[in-house]
Amino acid sequence: MADRPSEGPRPGPGEEGGSSSSSIPDDMWEKFLEDSERDIRSSAPKEPSARARMVTERLREQDTRGELPPGWRTGPAWQEMDGRAARRRKLWAVLGVVVTAAVVLVALKPSLLPGDPFGPGESEAAEASPLPDETAAPTAAPGASDPETPTLDRPFAGSPAERWADGEAGIVLPEAKAVGAVSADRVEQALKLTKKLLVGANLDPKAVRGARPEAALSVLDPKQPGLLDDLDTGLRSPSRKHDPVTLFSRFDPAKVRPAGDVIKTRGHMTIKKGTQGGVAVHADYTFVYPVVRADGPTEVTRTIVRRVLDVEVADPARYKVTPGRLLLMNYDQEIGNSSCFVYDGYLHPEFASSTSAGPDPSGPATDPYDRSKPLEHGDGGDCGTVTRT
Template identity: 50%
Template sequence: MPPEDHPDRDGGTPSVSDEQWAELVRQAEAGGAGAPKEPSARARMVTARLRAQDEEAARAQGAGRRFGRKPAEPWTPDGWRTGPAWQEMNGRRRRRRRLVGTLGFVAVLAALVIAMRPSLLTDHLPGGGGSADTTPLSAGTAPSEASGADPATVDEPFRGSPALSWADGAEGIEVPEAKAVGGMSRGEVEQALRATRQLLVAANLDPATLRGEKPQEALDLLDPLQKGERARLERSIADPSEKQDPLMMFSRFDPDETRVVGDVVKTSGWMTFEAGRSGSVEVHADYTFVYPLVRAGGGEEVARTIVRRKLTTALYDPERFIATRGKLSVVSAQQNVGNTSCESEDGFLHPSFPSDSSAPSPTGPEVDPYDREEWQPDGACGTVTRT
């Protein structure tokens, strides 16, 4: 036999495996038939190596117990049985798609939730904040008088109203302290906050807007690159309808019917901000405005209309988005209105005065328009408990 083929030579190819030699050794020790009476050098070497491996494993296991380590678990490759079940993963994706679909439906209703690009729509909608609630509440039969409260007068238009202690106009719209978020600098966040404040003032407090004029200052704050939004608002002012209603963004009264008493509108609410998609910041505003009104032809009788608005705006980095630097995009807008006609679609708020008797009786539930704890859902025309 050539030296390189001998099973007991280093580098040779053994004709019998280690396990087979070990079995022969065990048979020899037990006196089994056919076993060699004295194991060869190869058998003794294999036996010694196997014993040494067993002793080493026993020592390692004992050390693991002493130091509190758990024995290693056997590795099993991920598969359709052992890995994350594909059915469950698919279910999670399906739930996300359903959420996006729901938000898309709400955006259609709102007509104000418009993204600059279709791919950005779901990224900029806040969870549950994209609906278009426009719940008008009729005054019914003069709730202030029915409750025995002192009626408002031209000299004291907020008498008997919780708004009496609220801030006057723009003083009630306070801007929180800015900080860098969403990849936007502190200065950019502050710009978004101040621009949102300007938009609220121009849309809800500016005398020209309240008189039903075109709210040009408010429109100029909006990004012309936000697809269709500014043009849609301008069309709603020029040709208002149920689906194209400027009241979704602006507080407007018919100058031939009513006018605001004095120059004070009461305001209460809050403003916050958070990071949007990387390269943007979103500002959330929730404010209630109380308007004291008299008839355009004169008189001493005063009515009050209460408008609560929820508005979310966004400021985008033009280096990352299709956007105009410093201009706001409207993410969502909602409103609740207390004391206005439920049937009108002319783009104006129409308050009911205490002496009015021809107004149709509302059929919806009673609602306190000053209650800022709950948001009134969209639905039937309700009855305000007070104005």
């Protein structure tokens, strides 16, 4: 602190140069000296204390002679400075609350920052990332998904299929290797024909919307007794005995339409020696179809279809077959979320906001996404439920 001037006491009441109205209170004088000395020390390179005393004495003399404006120590300049500081403190107090809240929110969900500079968390990234290709039957059903409601923007929300591949990308062929006397080229041909059958029966946009599945039919051998005749009968006059949905995924365009252009697909193929002198292909795939009603409402539901096929490419030198065509040895299916005992040639998805077109479920509950178990069927007289769609 700077020293007070030592040349005697300040003038008192009635003495020269002052009066009771112009006397300076001690505490204000001390504050002024402290501020002055601090400012001088910060700017003066030499003898700050001596200079402080000189400035202080000069200001005191000017004050005694009445040369300084009233309130120069405590007047508007100090008040304005203090006011600005107060406003600044208030502003930072408000901003502090906002910034604190923002910091907490970003810490809880960093993806809110533009561009998500921190990247998603490990669990969130794993949940959003696509699954690797399936090369063999899984050992368990997919884990539970967040119970989200599907929408037109996200028709697979709340479904394990959200991480599955889109359409044909989910049908990945295994490496073609020779099987016994069957060359790798013929094995590759059998794999490609099987994929063409799966795509034409379950992914072709026109066929899914109810048109005749010409691409799928063109892969099948017309020399296989009764096969194409039975399929044609089912497509032309569907019935319980000839039901085309046992092989083809078809929806009635007058009742439902696809919710977007994506059908999710997951499965695998295996190869082995066939019974007809060629190669046999076993295919096990699940397709997930999001749909909405055709009459306008945007409620999204999903139908899940699992198909298991056994096909062969026979040896044309030993059997009466058509080269480049498939023999369909066995085919089976499991359909989730479609009305039971409706045999009009179409799948009939059920919506949460409407009643079922078929009988009430009476059979066991199954998980349509569980690909770890072989297909099981009862006596055909029950109608089961699905645990999720």
